[in-house]
Amino acid sequence: MEEVLQKPNINTTPIELMPDFRFAQSVDCVIFGYDGGEIKVLLIESDLPAYKGQWSLLGDVLHPDEDLDHASYRVLQERTGLSNMFLEQVKTFSAVNRHPAGRVITTAYLALVNVKDYQLQRQEHSLHWHSVSEITTMAFDHKLILDTCLLALKKKIQEEPIIFNLLDKKFSLRQLQQVFEAVLGIEFDRRNFRKKLFTTGMLKDEHEMETDVHHRPGKLYSFNPAAYEKIKGNSFVGLQF
Amino acid sequence: MEEVLQKPNINTTPIELMPDFRFAQSVDCVIFGYDGGEIKVLLIESDLPAYKGQWSLLGDVLHPDEDLDHASYRVLQERTGLSNMFLEQVKTFSAVNRHPAGRVITTAYLALVNVKDYQLQRQEHSLHWHSVSEITTMAFDHKLILDTCLLALKKKIQEEPIIFNLLDKKFSLRQLQQVFEAVLGIEFDRRNFRKKLFTTGMLKDEHEMETDVHHRPGKLYSFNPAAYEKIKGNSFVGLQF
């Protein structure tokens, strides 16, 4: 502790004394979708010799003239053709030996897309949707990143109305409930689920019915962001330890 | 979209094609303390010409042989002499022009320390505690980082029992309540607060009383992590939109 005053500090050290700029920075996107009653993630087969044949997240290096949000959005657009998807930074991973090419720091982004929208685009043959529950190993530290983002997703859908990004604009209450159940791995009582969702005021009745369904069709709803804006931030109290 | 197949991907591109390693990576620690009924943050005066005289977070560049958690812990140890403080990654900031020395990506860490422990250490004369509410401008994008970490703190103390890191090992219920109130900026009913905290089972009665207090002394308690382990993860249900 005696040398405390001599330690360099990036915020107080003149430019000419700054250490070398020797790190690479990348983004990796954990792109979740919902299909066939399961949560899926979009992966690509790694071509790196060290991880030949293993699955990897979609990522890219950061360009010199863009920030991380921009880079992750660019990756999503280039790979899926989608725009305006939900995209949010989750965590940065920096283990010393996490990348065989050298010191690459990566920032993980959580993305939610509608698998149907994606399927309308020209697809790279090397990209595939994988059931999250069936993935055991991945290239690099990507399994750790996936697990971290899945946990973030579970937490986040209970705090903010982002789950609608996984569904069509119009959806039935059954579909909505099933996505919740798939993400959280638990089941809800149907009646209580409906009550709860209605009381939030977030559901807009589209006055349409399901079609192509082999039973009594349900009503279709859409997410009403305006109603959510009113109720959000409604007392942040209640110390929920 | 036609060139999708030609886009490089850091996870699939062979090593010899990897873009240059030209970024600097740093950590910045938002070190919160509680003193005089207020939340404080530990800052240093910036010596960089561009930000001469402005206040800056404590940070350092990442060393080649360490990860970000290690770097942030090192900064804390070197600057405050403390060990085993609460320390957690919050977010990575990457605006293109955020640092005058070049392309420096920084990862913000939230740290909670007991101001009294810190005061026992040899202090750098250039470090000072500032009331969070009085800070208006800072060097770099540090005001943005501070605001982000303060928001994270508000959220986090309602989800996990981390607030005890701001207090002595033994504390009175009044002290505990006042820290909550200082962080959240709201007031609680004293009776309800006590009830709520007791029902969590997290408070261990130390069978001691406050001293040096100019009124009837209160009982002292400590945080019981074992009790918390039992109740945490107690149903993650209740879609709290």
Add this chain to the structure above:
DNA sequence: ACAAAAGTGTTGCTGGTACACCCATGT
């Protein structure tokens, strides 16, 4: 005696949970 904060219970309200029956549609 006074000031300051400790300590303590009850009531009403709100929201969560558990639970069962009839209805509409397709086969």
Add this chain to the structure above:
DNA sequence: ACATGGGTGTACCAGCAACACTTTTGT
């Protein structure tokens, strides 16, 4: 007719919010 899921209401319970008086200590 049967299978599948849509749509609805009630009763109980737990947790939160509002609220006032007595006790202990220091000055």
